[in-house]
Amino acid sequence: MKYTTFLIMSFGMSMFFSCKKVSVMTYDQPANIYFDLTAADRDSMVYTFAYDMTKAVDTVFLPVKLMGYRDEKSRSFQAYIEKDSSTAQAEIHYDKLKPDYPLMEGAGQTFLPIIIHNVKDLETHAVSLIIKLQESPDFGIENKDLIRARIILSAQLEQPQWWSMWLDNYSRVKHQLFLLVTEQRTLSMQSLDAPKNLYFANLLLMMLNDPFKWVQDHPEKDYKLESNDGGQNYVFYHVDNPNRTILLRKNAGSGKYFFIDETGKEVR
16 A cells, blocks of 8 residues: 555656656747648639630639738738749739738638739730748748649630531631620530520621620620721721630621631621
8 A cells, every 4th residue: 555655656756746847839930821721722723714705804812821820900912923934914814912912800811812804815825923921020920831822824725625626627716705695615526416506606606706796686685896097907806805805807708797716807
């Protein structure tokens, strides 16, 4: 019995002296922020204007998350564009970033807005934009693998597999007009769907044959045809995005008007 008591007392004293050696850890580093993205999105997040000629500007919201204690006061974080590694141009493809962005009181996450522009050169080639979070008075960037995001901007269409089954003479301009006229992004490749798919193909053909009538018959679409040379050439565009145009040119031999595709050929 005395032996048992001695073991208990020894264990208690050992715990007492061990506890005295433990120092209280305090969190004295600033809170950290990072992009809350998957590895795939962090490396290459694709945004395309290809399916909407009407949209001149849009915003990509990158999720920013807090790692550390929340605060009862508003704080701000900072980000920058890595210009040497980006092919996108400021004030052409995107708006310059602000000096800082708020993280509201008590919040554990927010979004970094990246304002992007639908300009004509995106129809022929994509550009990249690399955004990085940076250290600020309110936030650190402890994990440097999580502070980078890459956005690919494009407006370039590619020939879909179903195109040659229902339509011919593919071009990106013809594809844009198909999307506009039919409001269809895809057609099936099932023979049972032939009546429906040929109907959509015919809608495009009628528009190509008389674009002036199509504009007149569809005022709700808000598309315009304007000429600055007495009617030899026209530009076709949406009122919300006049910088993204398609050329309509008069054929001198036939007197008929044709849209001109990206290679300079008539769309037929």
